[in-house]
Amino acid sequence: MASIEINPLPSAPFGVLVSGWEPAEPLARESKQKITEALHQHRLLVFRGQPQPTDEDLVRFVESFGDPIKGSEWFRNAGALPEILPVTNIRGKNGQRLGVEGATDLEWHADYSYAATPGKTSFLNAVELPPEPPRTYFTDMYEAYATLDPKLQSRLTNLRATHSIADYMAEPDKDFAAKVERDEAAGIDRPDIPEAEHPVVVHHPDTGDAILYVSRGITRRIVGMERDESSALLKELHLHATRPERVYGHDWQVGDLVMFDTLGTMHRRDAWDPSKRRLMRQLSTACII
Ligand SMILES: [Fe+2]
Numbered sequence: 001m002a003s004i005e006i007n008p009l010p011s012a013p014f015g016v017l018v019s020g021w022e023p024a025e026p027l028a029r030e031s032k033q034k035i036t037e038a039l040h041q042h043r044l045l046v047f048r049g050q051p052q053p054t055d056e057d058l059v060r061f062v063e064s065f066g067d068p069i070k071g072s073e074w075f076r077n078a079g080a081l082p083e084i085l086p087v088t089n090i091r092g093k094n095g096q097r098l099g100v101e102g103a104t105d106l107e108w109h110a111d112y113s114y115a116a117t118p119g120k121t122s123f124l125n126a127v128e129l130p131p132e133p134p135r136t137y138f139t140d141m142y143e144a145y146a147t148l149d150p151k152l153q154s155r156l157t158n159l160r161a162t163h164s165i166a167d168y169m170a171e172p173d174k175d176f177a178a179k180v181e182r183d184e185a186a187g188i189d190r191p192d193i194p195e196a197e198h199p200v201v202v203h204h205p206d207t208g209d210a211i212l213y214v215s216r217g218i219t220r221r222i223v224g225m226e227r228d229e230s231s232a233l234l235k236e237l238h239l240h241a242t243r244p245e246r247v248y249g250h251d252w253q254v255g256d257l258v259m260f261d262t263l264g265t266m267h268r269r270d271a272w273d274p275s276k277r278r279l280m281r282q283l284s285t286a287c288i289i
Pocket of ligand 1: 109110111267
């Protein structure tokens, strides 16, 4: 049995490169431990060079690290395995959506921060890429918190913020009401307008480490604060968190699996030529914060 090997990720402010993963084999206890420790320490793992996992392999791997969110049910009502959310601009034979669409750039966010039980760890796998694949950028929100001025850190204590994708959902999914109806009929439990309130500083459930938990794409407002003051504070935090020296830009290769601490990082994606096909598989585990 091959063993997992962990090496530095060249010229990245955080993250490591992982080789030796065998997707078709059950994950050995030592490998799981090695991966978990690396994730706690480095926040982001790039698995490269392994055979492409099947859908079942991918779900089994993710299940070793927590309870998968049924992403496919959140955003649509089909899909072979509900844990896998296709992120793609490819359409089905009858023109139907195959998952989350859109080739425009995607703003900084943490997956499922708009859910009451947000994403803990996320997994993104490249299945098909356009000739000039868009980069995905990651920033470390532990580092962002740790490097804030102590006065600002104490100002954030006990603050809460709202996270919402109501605007986002309304735009691409014109028949959102019909979708809600289908979800109800199928017994899928999901808020009509996906939004949630979370502390501005959260602690990772495994390590207790402090995380600055706001993002430009999804955090809407600091609870109980005047709109102008809230916007100014969120802007200041955002600029601090996304300083270029803290950002890792991932250049995708087909087969890459990037596993990342989605509670403790934020990510964004560049736009790409919408006439070119791109297919990613996305999975997340959930947590209580
Ligand atoms: Fe994401």
